[in-house]
Amino acid sequence: MKKFLLTASAAALALAASAGYAAARDQIQIVGSSTVFPFTTAVAEKLGQSGKIKTPVVESTGTGGGMKLFCQGVGENTPDFTNASRAIKDSELETCKANGVTPVEIKVGFDGIVFANSKAGTVVDLTKEQVFKALAKNVAVDGKVVPNPYKNWSDVDASLPATKIEVLGPPPTSGTRDAFVELVMDAACQKEVKAANEKGCGEIREDGAFVEAGENDNLIVQKLEANSNAFGIFGFSFLDQNADKLQGHKVDGIEPTFENIASGKYGVSRSLYIYAKKEHVGVIPGMQEFIAEYTSEGAWGSEGYLADKGLIPMPDAERATWAENAKALKGMGS
Amino acid sequence: MTDAIASFGAGRRPVSIHTDDAAKARLKGRYRAETWFKWLGAAAVALAGLFLVLLLSTIVTQAIPALRLNYLTLPIDLSAAKVDPAKLDAVNYDAIAQEALAAKFPDVTSRQDKRLLRGLISTGTGVFLRKDIAADPGMLGRTVNYAVPLDDFADLYLKGLLADVGSDEAISTSVTPSETSGDIDLTFGDDTMLALARGWGATEGENGMLTLTSGASSLLVAFNGGTVKLTALSPGANGTAVAKGTVIEALDSTAPAASGQAFLRVIDTPEASRKISDKEIAWLDTLKSAGLIESRFNSIFFFTGASREPELAGVWGAVVGSFLTMIVTLAIAFPIGVSAAIYLEEFAPKNRLTTIIEVNINNLAAVPSIVFGLLGLAVFLNFFGLPRSAPVVGGMVLALMTLPIIIIASRASLRAVPPSIREAALGIGASKVQTVFHHVLPLAMPGIMTGTILGMAHALGETAPLLMIGMVAFIVDIPGGFTDPATILPVQIFMWADFPEAGFQQKTSAAILILLVFLVIMNAIAVILRRRFERRW
Numbered sequence: 001m002k003k004f005l006l007t008a009s010a011a012a013l014a015l016a017a018s019a020g021y022a023a024a025r026d027q028i029q030i031v032g033s034s035t036v037f038p039f040t041t042a043v044a045e046k047l048g049q050s051g052k053i054k055t056p057v058v059e060s061t062g063t064g065g066g067m068k069l070f071c072q073g074v075g076e077n078t079p080d081f082t083n084a085s086r087a088i089k090d091s092e093l094e095t096c097k098a099n100g101v102t103p104v105e106i107k108v109g110f111d112g113i114v115f116a117n118s119k120a121g122t123v124v125d126l127t128k129e130q131v132f133k134a135l136a137k138n139v140a141v142d143g144k145v146v147p148n149p150y151k152n153w154s155d156v157d158a159s160l161p162a163t164k165i166e167v168l169g170p171p172p173t174s175g176t177r178d179a180f181v182e183l184v185m186d187a188a189c190q191k192e193v194k195a196a197n198e199k200g201c202g203e204i205r206e207d208g209a210f211v212e213a214g215e216n217d218n219l220i221v222q223k224l225e226a227n228s229n230a231f232g233i234f235g236f237s238f239l240d241q242n243a244d245k246l247q248g249h250k251v252d253g254i255e256p257t258f259e260n261i262a263s264g265k266y267g268v269s270r271s272l273y274i275y276a277k278k279e280h281v282g283v284i285p286g287m288q289e290f291i292a293e294y295t296s297e298g299a300w301g302s303e304g305y306l307a308d309k310g311l312i313p314m315p316d317a318e319r320a321t322w323a324e325n326a327k328a329l330k331g332m333g334s
Numbered sequence: 335m336t337d338a339i340a341s342f343g344a345g346r347r348p349v350s351i352h353t354d355d356a357a358k359a360r361l362k363g364r365y366r367a368e369t370w371f372k373w374l375g376a377a378a379v380a381l382a383g384l385f386l387v388l389l390l391s392t393i394v395t396q397a398i399p400a401l402r403l404n405y406l407t408l409p410i411d412l413s414a415a416k417v418d419p420a421k422l423d424a425v426n427y428d429a430i431a432q433e434a435l436a437a438k439f440p441d442v443t444s445r446q447d448k449r450l451l452r453g454l455i456s457t458g459t460g461v462f463l464r465k466d467i468a469a470d471p472g473m474l475g476r477t478v479n480y481a482v483p484l485d486d487f488a489d490l491y492l493k494g495l496l497a498d499v500g501s502d503e504a505i506s507t508s509v510t511p512s513e514t515s516g517d518i519d520l521t522f523g524d525d526t527m528l529a530l531a532r533g534w535g536a537t538e539g540e541n542g543m544l545t546l547t548s549g550a551s552s553l554l555v556a557f558n559g560g561t562v563k564l565t566a567l568s569p570g571a572n573g574t575a576v577a578k579g580t581v582i583e584a585l586d587s588t589a590p591a592a593s594g595q596a597f598l599r600v601i602d603t604p605e606a607s608r609k610i611s612d613k614e615i616a617w618l619d620t621l622k623s624a625g626l627i628e629s630r631f632n633s634i635f636f637f638t639g640a641s642r643e644p645e646l647a648g649v650w651g652a653v654v655g656s657f658l659t660m661i662v663t664l665a666i667a668f669p670i671g672v673s674a675a676i677y678l679e680e681f682a683p684k685n686r687l688t689t690i691i692e693v694n695i696n697n698l699a700a701v702p703s704i705v706f707g708l709l710g711l712a713v714f715l716n717f718f719g720l721p722r723s724a725p726v727v728g729g730m731v732l733a734l735m736t737l738p739i740i741i742i743a744s745r746a747s748l749r750a751v752p753p754s755i756r757e758a759a760l761g762i763g764a765s766k767v768q769t770v771f772h773h774v775l776p777l778a779m780p781g782i783m784t785g786t787i788l789g790m791a792h793a794l795g796e797t798a799p800l801l802m803i804g805m806v807a808f809i810v811d812i813p814g815g816f817t818d819p820a821t822i823l824p825v826q827i828f829m830w831a832d833f834p835e836a837g838f839q840q841k842t843s844a845a846i847l848i849l850l851v852f853l854v855i856m857n858a859i860a861v862i863l864r865r866r867f868e869r870r871w
Contacts, residue, residue: 027819029722038834041808042642048810049461051423055810057723057819075720119607229645241834251819301450305457310834311640
């Protein structure tokens with residue numbers, strides 16, 4: 001018995017130790033944003049079904065976490081692609097370069113950030129300024145910067161309903177939050193707040209009116225269904241998939257529909273990206289096939305399967321430019 | 335007792351031993367407290383039982399729809415003109431299946447409608463077809479009746495989970511259409527339809543005009559071999575009613591349908607509140623009444639890997655991943671844990687150092703599991719350079735987590751072996767090692783096994799430590815070895831719960847059921863081992 005146990009454990013350890021030095025990886029590894037995750041996985045699956053390469057492995061680590069892994073260096077223990085719900089930051093690009101990584105930027109489409117509530121709730125017509133006043137940590141009242149005093153929507157603007165301000169939204173680790181702060185809070189920032197504190201625009205109130213609901217957007221959907229007075233902030237694809245339960249609201253008079261986001265009319269939309277590691281092309285099999293599949297009309301085109309999943313395609317000309325850049329593997333900063 | 339009291343009070347009236355009133359009150363109070371406690375205990379158990387039943391029944395009722403999947407049988411043309419037997423890989427099988435479906439609905443001509451119709455069958459159809467042809471080339475060269483899985487929305491609709499649909503009711507008046515296709519006018523023999531439409535949420539306009547918007551229930555009229563969706567109604571001349579409608583399925587003729595020949599179907603859920611349109615519903619109902627749709631056991635769910643399409647997603651990849659991970663965990667944690675327990679219990683001197691080790695092992699058992707994940711990331715991935723997402727790393731991390739549990743359980747069962755056994759063995763001249771391995775360990779084994787199985791069951795349900803080492807990932811291929819990327823059952827459940835598509839809700843519950851079945855089996859084995867082999871002294 002004892003001998004058997006010893007042999008078994010020795011074998012297990014030997015196996016574990018040898019695994020790290022096994023033959024070159026033959027499967028693409030992808031990390032990054034949870035917003036782009038549903039689209040990248042769809043592409044990965046399609047490519048795997050075609051039988052050309054092994055289905056890539058896609059992890060959802062968040063944009064920031066993905067960048068960190070991606071820029072760690074070159075080699076088969078680092079991921080080949082990262083998904084991002086914002087463009088790469090300068091500091092991240094520097095880390096990448098310092099570690100010998102040349103990212104190839106590919107913009108894949110748009111995602112709208114929507115304000116939605118349950119179908120049982122009231123329909124409102126918001127402006128960015130109203131959203132700022134309802135959610136900022138500090139607001140200007142009569143020229144003075146004070147902690148946000150507004151309790152009800154009607155306090156913010158008389159045209160809004162007299163219900164308590166209750167908004168479920170993404171936590172600071174989320175790319176959706178970054179985009180929301182940039183597109184709404186910074187854009188509609190009151191000048192007094194900005195003058196008092198340069199970073200004050202992006203601060204969101206912490207007195208319970210804004211609830212950080214975690215990265216799980218499905219959870220927000222369920223909570224909104226249960227509480228018709230609450231509003232939620234999340235990506236358009238979740239509104240699209242739950243159109244039977246939720247309604248999106250106009251921002252600055254524009255409704256969050258597929259067409260409005262695609263045409264750029266809807267103000268709260270952002271670009272989604274994937275970054276490829278140029279150094280891995282030709283080393284890890286399937287890199288070029290993956291890029292080709294992602295940038296094909298059947299995938300990211302206006303009638304492609306990614307549009308069915310909720311991705312909002314770019315205009316034709318822009319798609320053509322990005323596809324060309326991707327094909328040529330035009331690296332950043334080189 | 336009663337005899338003693340009786341003899342004590344012999345000859346006199348029997349009296350209680352509690353003589354004064356205060357004592358009696360105290361006694362009553364004690365009984366009351368006992369009764370209360372019993373009731374509270376029973377209530378707590380009942381509440382716990384109630385929650386368990388509630389939880390299980392919710393999961394089971396949600397999971398049941400996922401166990402079956404609807405298939406559509408289509409005549410698929412695999413003649414040489416469509417499929418070149420020499421170039422099987424270059425064929426667009428999806429297009430062939432879509433053509434077969436389109437042939438069932440020749441009236442569908444607009445681009446948008448064609449797209450909608452194509453969406454009824456699963457996007458994985460081509461893959462299944464290709465695989466089946468490769469397995470059975472005899473299918474080639476003729477038209478075969480082939481069952482293709484339906485898309486998730488179509489499947490959910492047929493399971494009654496997307497919309498409330500009433501049964502067909504005969505209309506008690508005649509119906510005359512103006513055309514056979516497109517937007518048409520319908521004339522009803524009397525005005526009963528007006529009252530009906532009002533009841534189903536039509537918007538009242540000028541001159542008694544009733545409009546059925548996408549926010550109202552859908553009213554479909556089936557007659558002359560086709561279906562018309564009503565969009566507006568108004569009172570006509572001589573007590574008749576005139577309706578405007580859109581033809582969903584073309585009518586055979588413009589002949590009037592007599593009373594009782596036309597049928598009204600009401601889809602209670604308004605079109606704007608569901609993910610399936612009236613057209614898709616009408617097509618599915620036609621296919622179903624033609625007997626082409628069949629509900630089968632969902633083998634896809636049990637025997638395939640993950641997918642982004644709910645109808646193609648399966649748990650097999652996660653089950654295999656869990657199995658591989660558990661093998662690694664067992665191979666590492668069991669021998670090390672048992673050896674450590676034997677050494678600490680039987681050989682180690684009792685001094686300060688061993689006491690510190692003991693305390694630390696007990697503390698380790700209470701460390702949050704995510705910490706082991708961070709350790710795994712830092713040591714196994716970054717330092718040793720082991721691959722991400724691999725069961726071997728997952729197994730090692732979980733082994734670290736399970737080790738303290740196994741050590742504690744093993745020590746307890748070693749300690750339960752009475753000293754007389756050891757003394758007898760030593761007394762007849764056995765060495766210390768012989769004593770332990772020939773006499774003590776075999777007697778302690780059932781207890782050690784029980785502890786190990788419970789520890790493994792605990793590890794089987796863990797997700798948090800694997801988050802850090804990349805096992806929380808979308809992995810389609812079934813892992814074939816310890817270093818292939820893999821995911822495990824609890825992670826699969828976590829990921830499905832997060833996907834936006836409605837079809838994944840049922841899958842999530844079904845996967846939870848599978849995980850529960852595994853856990854129950856493991857715990858049952860532990861119970862059996864304990865009952866059959868454990869000895870008590």
